[in-house]
Amino acid sequence: MRRTVPVRLGDRSYEVLVGPGVRASLAGVLRRLGAERAVVVSARPEEWVPDTGVETLLLPARDGERHKTLSTVEALCGEFVRFGLTRSDVVVSCGGGTTTDVVGLAAALYHRGVAVVHLPTSLLAQVDASVGGKTGVNLPEGKNLVGAFWQPSAVLCDTDHLSTLPRRELRNGFGEIARCHFIGAGDLRGLSLTEQIAASVTLKAGIVEVDERDAGIRHLLNYGHTLGHALEVATGFALRHGEAVAIGTVFAGRLAGALGRVDRARVDEHLAVVRHYGLPAALPSGVDPAALVRQMRRDKKAITGLAFVLDGPAGAELVSDVPEDVVARVLDEMPRARLDELVGDAAADAAPA
Missing domain, CATH: 1.20.1090.10 (Dehydroquinate synthase-like - alpha domain)
Known part of the structure; x- marks a missing residue:
């Protein structure tokens, strides 16, 4: 069972694919974007990263709040430079919510913005962090105090990844x-996990379409x-x-x-x-x-x-x-x-x- 949830933002619109095996769509997504090269930043084993169909640099990442810092963003941007990444190329995140946030911010800042595609591998990232364009890192004084709005070009929520998660990570x-x-989502308790993810993403997409930059009703998501x-x-x-x-x-x-x-x-x-x-x-x-x-x-x-x-x-x-x-x-x-x-x-x- 697969679901497609559109996020309608004019020329920044994209789709969120939810279901088993959707990560295999990555090469097709990059083809539609016209990318010739990609940097994949992955907090997961290499075998979890699908074929991109283009020349690719694979960089390791670590999920976890202690890695969600400006120094991590700076290190990623340095790797982008050494690879020769251009504004016509793409960055891909593969990991949980902290990886999505950090990689999204690095993509937003490098060359003042390169395309980013998210492959969220945790339930938290699939239902929330990967969708809506919020990126950010922490300061010692608090969470998400430095960030930017940068919408992804696509989000692939492969539910096969969730079968590998520890119980606490699912929770x-x-x-x-x-x-x-x-x-506003209603009672999701009787639905399958794929339906719960799709319903959560649909709710968020509808709010983001009305208030992309968090000036009004997007507060509801908090x-x-x-x-x-x-x-x-x-x-x-x-x-x-x-x-x-x-x-x-x-x-x-x-x-x-x-x-x-x-x-x-x-x-x-x-x-x-x-x-x-x-x-x-x-x-x-x-x-x-x-x-x-x-x-x-x-x-x-x-x-x-x-x-x-x-x-x-x-x-x-x-x-x-x-x-x-x-x-x-x-x-x-x-x-x-x-x-x-x-x-x-x-x-x-x-x-x-």
């Missing part, structure tokens, strides 16, 4: 699928992310992105309830959806709530005060100037669990799902 991707429940990003930083990225977003989603439901925006049943629905996907729902017991608030003040949406995307009578929307005392109270009322309990048993989670 990481479900964090983004869970938050889609509250921003549901659960304000606290999620703060938790990632506060735990030294011991919590993975989807895990932190899941906790942030539960928090968003509680905060919306505390502000009178939703009733108790809707608050409880946030917890039920997150638990359905096997995701954590409690705050790490060793994290200082005051430190989380300080980190959330650095969020890009926090222009004049704390800001969150919250559910409400008309659906999710950006809510600015949320009273800090209410945020602190909701954080204090969140259940706590040890970090090792939240992330699960590392040995068991190392096995493929």
Whole structure:
């Protein structure tokens, strides 16, 4: 079963292919782009990289937040120069969300922009990071503080790759699928994984088509992310992105309830959806709530005060100037669990799902 999701952005439009074996479409994509050479940046084994049909330089990459830095981007651009990459050539990413973000930013900056094609190999990257054109790297002060908008020329979400993922890495991707429940995708819990990915991408494509550069409703995609990003930083990225977003989603439901925006049943629905996907729902017991608030003040949406995307009578929307005392109270009322309990048993989670 395959799905094709168009992202309609005028002359920057492209398609997202979802399903088993779609990575074999890469050579055809590069042919349509007219590329004569390609640099493939892969965090996966060489056999995972399909034939490009053109002269290719294969560069190794490493997934993980600690590699999502400007120095990594600089190193990639240096390799592009040594290979002689031109603006008529193409860069291909093959890996998880951090590889997609780093390679996308390198493509956006090199020669002020060369074409990029994404082959996301993690569930998180397939449902979110590879689509929509956001690229970025971290600074010591926070996540994704340096970046650019650079739309890919195609995205190939090969679900065959997902069979090799550890259980925890699959769970990481479900964090983004869970938050889609509250921003317009509807209940995805009864669908196959391919359908869940396609539905998540379809939702994101529709939002990006209306607000490509994050000036309006694209904020909806950050549901659960304000606290999620703060938790990632506060735990030294011991919590993975989807895990932190899941906790942030539960928090968003509680905060919306505390502000009178939703009733108790809707608050409880946030917890039920997150638990359905096997995701954590409690705050790490060793994290200082005051430190989380300080980190959330650095969020890009926090222009004049704390800001969150919250559910409400008309659906999710950006809510600015949320009273800090209410945020602190909701954080204090969140259940706590040890970090090792939240992330699960590392040995068991190392096995493929």
